[in-house]
Amino acid sequence: MATDVLVAEPGATLATIASAAGVSRTTLHSHYPTRQALLRAVAERAMRVCAEAISGAAEGGGDVLARVVAALVPVGAHLAFLWRNPSFDHDPELGARWLEIEGELRDVLEVAREEGSLSADLPDWWSVHALFALVYVASENIFLGRLAPLDAPGLVLATLTSRRDAIPARIGRPR
Amino acid sequence: MATDVLVAEPGATLATIASAAGVSRTTLHSHYPTRQALLRAVAERAMRVCAEAISGAAEGGGDVLARVVAALVPVGAHLAFLWRNPSFDHDPELGARWLEIEGELRDVLEVAREEGSLSADLPDWWSVHALFALVYVASENIFLGRLAPLDAPGLVLATLTSRRDAIPARIGRPR
DNA sequence: AGCATTCTGAACATGAGTGTTCAGGATCGA
């Protein structure tokens, strides 16, 4: 998928992207007339993936916070793409779309607060940003091989909520 | 300063950077033969700034954690530059230098743990990454005008340590 | 087999950023 290449190398050539996608550059151009169009399409897809992860976790009862974190960690690469791509910084449309996603996550966190799994002291917008940032860092460390995928959600949860029970036994420090 | 331009627009032209720095492109080339050389120089400077913030905060007794967070927030732009610039991802030298900086922060956090201001449950490397990520997010929100600079350290501290007293009264939610 | 659609490789034009050179101007200390 084009996302993978663009995450690894944001400045990748269209030729590189095309060959990674298994098509010719000409075909790529026929689908996405310009580079900008391709980037936007990938960005929109990345946002959709994130949004689906969030809304998927929102359904069902129980520990919503744990579910949303666990759902977001695997899509960390998409987060990285959106996050690190400078060309989206000043794009109003994508910015608005992202605000929507932040809103969805904010709703989820609101439920988590009612459940008591998230401290009610911090402003909600901050919790949203902190969550995204921690998930991103976790997925980056997974990518670098420093963190086991199954341990990541626990670390993020523990940091975000100071719930000791969330810390994976494998990596927790001796108490 | 070149950093400011490069943070705002990582792909900025040498002409843009030069004019922002108040010199001609020719002069810029005389100082830094290639674009790569310039980027490296800015990166090294950014790392030095971060390192100095950390080591500066390490001196003196009392709440080390609060001091290091407060010292790092203002250099968030440098963090952003290092963080978001793809060309550093595979640079062994810069990577090694950054590991040193992480080590310095890890030492500071070790002291903070002994002081009792930081939970001893999480792995130290994770605390380092989480701290950087939260500081980055805070400084980004400062840049966007959503967060008052003086409130930022409190938010980061509160998230990292669940110390309720660190939450700025201005932005804390009603309890 | 016939037809339509899609993909492909190659070629080409274009534009933009980069790096180089150089002659002349500005600055500053002796």
Place this chain on the structure above:
DNA sequence: TCGATCCTGAACACTCATGTTCAGAATGCT
């Protein structure tokens, strides 16, 4: 005032990604 040093603007060649075009091959449907 002289000389050294640094800065400047302009011009130039070069590289490279991009976008376009097109004739032909491949695929798939009827």
